[in-house]
Amino acid sequence: MPIEFDQVGYTYIDPKSRKRKARRVERGQGASERGKWGTDPDAIWALREISFTVEDGEFLGVCGHTGSGKSTLIQHMNGLVHPAEGRVLFDGKDMADKAVAARVRTSCGMVFQYPEHQLFAETVYEDVAFGPRNMGLSADDVDARVREGLSSVGLDFEELHEKSPFELSGGQQRRVAFAGVLAMRPKVLVLDEPVAGLDPKARREFLALIKGLHETGLTVVMVSHSMEDLAELCDRVLVLSEGRRLLLGTPDEVFANAELLKSVGLAVPAPQALALRLRERGFSLNRGLYDVEGLAADLADELAPCLAARFEEAGKR
Amino acid sequence: MSEVAVFGQYWAGDSPVHRMDPRVKMLLSLAVMVVVFCAQGWLGLGACAAFIVGFFLAAQIPISQALRSIAPLLFLVVLTALLNVLFVQGGEVYFQWWIICVSEEGVTRAAFVACRLFLLLMSASLLTLTTATLDITEAFERLLAPFARIGLPAHELGMMMGIALRFLPQFTSELRTVYRAQVSRGATFTANPFKGGVRSLLALMIPLFTSAFRHAETLSSAMDARCYHGGVGRTRLRELSLGRLDAAGVAAVALMLAAVLACNVLAAGIL
Amino acid sequence: MAKPFVEFDHAGFTYDGQRFVFEDLSLTIPQGQFVCILGGNGSGKSTLAKHVNALLVPDAGVVRTFGCDTRDAEHTYFIRSNAGMVFQSPDDQLVASLVENDVAFGPENLGIENPELARRVKNALAEVGLQGFEKHETTALSGGQKQRVTIAGVLAMDPAILILDEASAMLDPRGRAGLMRVCRELHEAGMTIVMITHFMEEAAQAQRVVVLDSGCVRLDGTPGEVLSQAAVLAELNLDVPFACRLSLELQSRGIPVATCITESEIEEELCRLNSIR
DSSP: OOEEEEEEEEESSOHHHHHHHHHHHHTTSSGGGTTOOTTOTTOOEEEEEEEEEEOTTOEEEEEOOTTSSHHHHHHTTTTSSOOSEEEEEETTEETTSHHHHHHHHHHEEEEOSSGGGGOOSSSHHHHHHHHHHHTTOOHHHHHHHHHHHHHHTTOOHHHHTTSOGGGSOHHHHHHHHHHHHHTTOOSEEEEESTTTTOOHHHHHHHHHHHHHHHHTTOEEEEEOSOHHHHHHHOSEEEEEETTEEEEEEOHHHHHTOHHHHHHTTOOOOHHHHHHHHHHHTTOOOOOSSOOHHHHHHHHHHHHHHHHHHHHHHHHHO | OOOOOOTTOOOOOOSHHHHSOHHHHHHHHHHHHHHHHHOOSHHHHHHHHHHHHHHHHHTTOOHHHHHHHHGGGHHHHHHHHHHHHHHOOOSSEEEEETTEEEEHHHHHHHHHHHHHHHHHHHHHHHHHHHSOHHHHHHHHHHHHGGGGGGTOOHHHHHHHHHHHHHHHHHHHHHHHHHHHHHHHTTOOSSSOIIIIIHHHHHHHHHHHHHHHHHHHHHHHHHHHHTTOOOSTTOOOSSOOOOOHHHHHHHHHHHHHHHHHHHHHHHHHHHO | OOOEEEEEEEEEEESSSSSEEEEEEEEEEETTOEEEEEOOTTSSHHHHHHHHTTSSOOSEEEEEETTEETTOHHHHHHHHHHEEEEOSOHHHHOOSSBHHHHHHHHHHHTTOOTTHHHHHHHHHHHHTTOTTOTTSBGGGSOHHHHHHHHHHHHHTTOOSEEEEESTTTTSOHHHHHHHHHHHHHHHHTTOEEEEEOOOHHHHTTSSEEEEEETTEEEEEEOHHHHHTOHHHHHHTTOOOOHHHHHHHHHHHTTOOOOOOSSHHHHHHHHHHHHHTO
């Protein structure tokens, strides 16, 4: 079920006062109020002219600075936020329609930043069951969903289901929160910085978990600050800057634009950045996108002949 | 992120009223309210209105902003007016149906009370529009300081108020996030409270409480680490001092009181 | 060697009286050093940080800060006023709504009078690159700016040592870079810095790196010595710096590069090899 963004614009100011402001602009006052962006308190537009489609089964990465509109963008995907301009279509149907939006809620699972902060129930079981119960499922179905949700995040149902979620470690709490969303059996999983604040071990485990979920056929949209993670996991990457779409394409295509990304204060993955600098200093390195292994292999190929020649020379002497 | 004006919102500026000592402003705004209450007739109320408009001009706050800031409380004005219309009887009867009776005296009384309440709200909003919340807490704390001798924890009350104000916007944004997260999980907050509504409400309130405790734990460590040990021996970055502006403010309010009293006497004399 | 500022002498600590977070920890931090403490969750690194300024005191052994036993309540005030601490979540440690009031909170508690107080607030904000933010509301700042305000609030107390307890964990890359720049500048001006982190690129910029593993010092040395120990770091579930991973990959392919820890080092190393042909 593709999610299509059609010329979406969003503003924090309610449409009425926006009209008032627009009139003022027409009268020649407050003209400077336009064109202010990002974290500026006077900012009017959080998103502007955004068009793209989340395709079935893809892994889409979203990156951009704090205040670039990432969080606002993904909250359009399950109808939590409605565009001020343009349309968001889920499976070809406009989400402005309440019946469509209600259906989308269960097909599009949204995991917020620090999802463990939203845990509330007395037991892990009750917390995970919250979503399925809201869907009006029977007790048996709810039970099946809870078991399924917990097992898909790698937690042991027997061991944990009667515990209080607040007794668990931070990493486990986050898994429970994940399970609560997965128990609704969404088709699309939207993640807002799912590994923020985790230590390296937990971070790696979580990314592996997300990768596994995607491989089972789930469409995944992930917001992240880590270009390395995006390059490794995503089919496509969407880069936002000041509420607009800056780049959209495969990691190869996006991270070839090191200069453009730098101009808006974003980096490219470390191996790619090093490869680009080395290219400027006389290495050929002609792949589109480098990871550590690829870079090591190409560097070794390039350096081996001249090193061999040097050893030969040294041998002759 | 919401730009909707709320009662008590600060309107940044650098007018003489903004620059006045917050303690004086706090006391004077209380005084203005008392004066408004003292006004006996339409003449006195008119004088009050004139002075309050004058104060807003001095504060360089557009009247539209002032009206917007009290808009959420205007229902109080309407409610009081309605009650007066219904319960005060006398004079010519304009309209009668069942137990509802609208009379001349009721309408006059309602109009008068509504105007008075409106002016009271305006004078209260003048204080909050021209004084940052922090200055209000500080003024509050300092005005209470003399009572510390009889055991009133003035410093602690001020500190509590300050921290509450500091965390208010944060809790608002956290509440919004939790709300959206639970709505994403199919929670409904308008539905029948006996059919999942209570659970939804818990899903909203419990995360908010746990987050408050989490904040409180770190905050107390952080305050310890920064050597907080109560009000004793603490200095202040901002020292409040009275100036010419404050004298002018006191004079203006005194003048207002005199004018209103004169109007009262005048009105009484004529009647 | 400069005199020790912080000294853990066979220190042990337990939260519940049974399981020790660390049992026999000995560590000395001299004046003027920039030391990074690495470790996974549960390694005891945050507990260690809270011992430096007597927020926690050891159950066994001794911790001395500026030569004073932290268990002695008489010294607590002296230690805390000279050992400033920044916590993980900026939202939980800002006390006031306005930037200048928050920065002034510490020195106000110390009883610093004006005009010295106002001077300190102004200087502290300048030191973290937030001049002119005095009247801003703290809630309207970005995460990185908030964290710099909390550092300014600590600096205004004129501390001799700055402890950062995972202060960068919740920041975005730009906020982290800004925080690190401020720390480097402070260190160059003579500040002793103890930084708890799990970001390798931050550790690479320190003078000394200590790796903790279940309450014990596992590695201790210069960033070059510690961060090149890829096998140990991997075993402790820590990240291995990118430059180090690349060096090892190249070495396994028969290229004689030195084991580097920063990207500029490996870049120079590769260019040197390339220029020989």
